[in-house]
Amino acid sequence: MGHKEINSGDNESWLQPYIDSPEKQKQLYKKTLIIVIMSQIFGGAGLAAGITVGALLAQEMLGTDSVTGVPTALFTLGSAGAALLVGRLSQRYGRRFGLSAGFLTGGIGAIGVIISALMSSIVLLFISLFIYGAGSATNLQARYAGTDLAKSNQRAKAVSMAMVSTTFGAVAGPNLVEVMGDFSKFLGIPALAGPFILAAAAYILAGLVLLFYLRPDPLLVTKAISNLKNKAGNRQSEQSIELLPKNKRGIFAGASVMILTQFVMTAIMTMTPIHMGHHGHDLQAVGLVIGFHVGAMYFPSLITGSLVDRVGRAFMAVTSAITLLASGALAAFGPADSMTVLIGALVLLGLGWNFGLISGTAILVDSTSFDNRAKTQGTVDVWIALSGALGGGISGLIVANSSYAILSIAGALLSLLLIPIIIWADINKQQKLEEAS
Structure with a gap:
């Protein structure tokens, strides 16, 4: 589904089955929830594994406690900036593009952290942690994707399913810190950078799952259906x-x-x-x-x-x-x-x-x-x-x-x-x- 198709609410050929069939809308809603849940499990692991040791890595690289609060601050600022960008990208191109871009950016940030540890570059570490914050923002925004095709009395449940699935990854991530530390030492990478290997893989997998499988895009389908109903003179839809x-x-x-x-x-x-x-x-x-x-x-x-x-x-x-x-x-x-x-x-x-x-x-x-x-x-x-x-x-x-x-x-x-x-x-x-x- 290219950008031309994404930006067109008038392309009825691919939308018509969803306009005509409430059953197909229901099927797409269920599929969307499954894809969101899968991405949230990976996203939770990426979030928890990396942030657990961010402050410790900065402390080890500089040999002082004075900067241990900086990683969290950078991570939060990066998350805030990414939330705005992911929201705007999703509005223009759909959830699939916005969310996958956010997760992949977070994965790139995690890779940057690993490289900074290898190079002992605190500047690269701080830049990478800022970029890594995009994964956290995307993980939170993914909860909205399940609500796009949900009926009014299903929306909160759709949000809750995304949050529960995040928990699985968030619990697994910190428990794999020691394992990933041993793995990174085997590769010749500082042990504290190990969890970011998991974070990079988890965020990139979350982004790829959304990029390849979140189609048709739930936000765009719902928006286009409403626009077409409005153009057809459906007054009730127009009023709502x-x-x-x-x-x-x-x-x-x-x-x-x-x-x-x-x-x-x-x-x-x-x-x-x-x-x-x-x-x-x-x-x-x-x-x-x-x-x-x-x-x-x-x-x-x-x-x-x-x-x-x-x-x-x-x-x-x-x-x-x-x-x-x-x-x-x-x-x-x-x-x-x-x-x-x-x-x-x-x-x-x-x-x-x-x-x-x-x-x-x-x-x-x-x-x-x-x-x-x-x-x-x-x-x-x-x-x-x-x-x-x-x-x-x-x-x-x-x-x-x-x-x-x-x-x-x-x-x-x-x-x-x-x-x-x-x-x-x-x-x-x-x-x-x-x-x-």
Whole structure:
């Protein structure tokens, strides 16, 4: 499928079967989910394997702790920039082109990290880590591809399936760090560059899976079908298409849910290991708490998706705020030497983030039309990435000048802002309009 075909919403020869047959649309929706899941498994491995040792590699190459925060900062900035570009490429050329380009770019960045380790070039390392961030942005944006052909009552479940599949790769990646380190030493490459070999292979495989198999492109098919129905005089379709771009409140609300939950989650999560260290917990205890937290971020996704579709986006967004409130209160007022309390607080933190990301994504998709959807999604994901970076950065300043309890309380109270935003945007009305169309 060349660019001429991609850019043409009028090429009815390849679209006609999808216009005429709801069954073929359903088949393409299922196929798209399978392809997205495959790419997310690889993408998760690429994300986790590399970022686990990025700071350690910089420390080893420079022999100082002063730059250990730079890799994460570069990675986050690269992710934010790539989110914008992937969104714009997807809007113009389709998901297949935008997502595959993002993953392949991330793979090139990982290869650059390996070369920088061989050359002992810290400048090349930092440039490569910035490029490598494209994989993270693409991994997050791939969740949208499954929603393009989904009906209104399937969208959250489609997002959740992508998130669950990311978990498999994200769990496998860190566990292969030692194995990849031994493999890289066998090849004559510094051990800490080993995980980036896995990251490069995983991102490139994810990109190739999308490039070769995500066709017909779900976003372009859905957009072209709607355009053709509109031209044919389908007034109901025309009205629904015209309604969606005007729902700026819904776009703001969906973005706010994801940005605020990302900020609160990252801020509290970042300082929890420091807080535990101050109260005598060892690294094994820290790993256990963070492990439960990451599990709560992703594993409940299938259930969350079904809940968002069944009980409503607004209800689950408010539930996200309340869950984050409970997490912050437990972290602030619970005994710091209790592993049970810490695990409970971080599980609630991960769960609140999960509720927020899936409900916020569904709200955003509901509130956009095919003409602005991918571009808007990319822009919102930029702010999600930046909010995470800001949350992680500002959390240290808050704790240094006050305490972990103050940070947790602040995060809890900030999450409550979601409730008036959801009420103001009247999300339930937007969901009913979507279901009616």
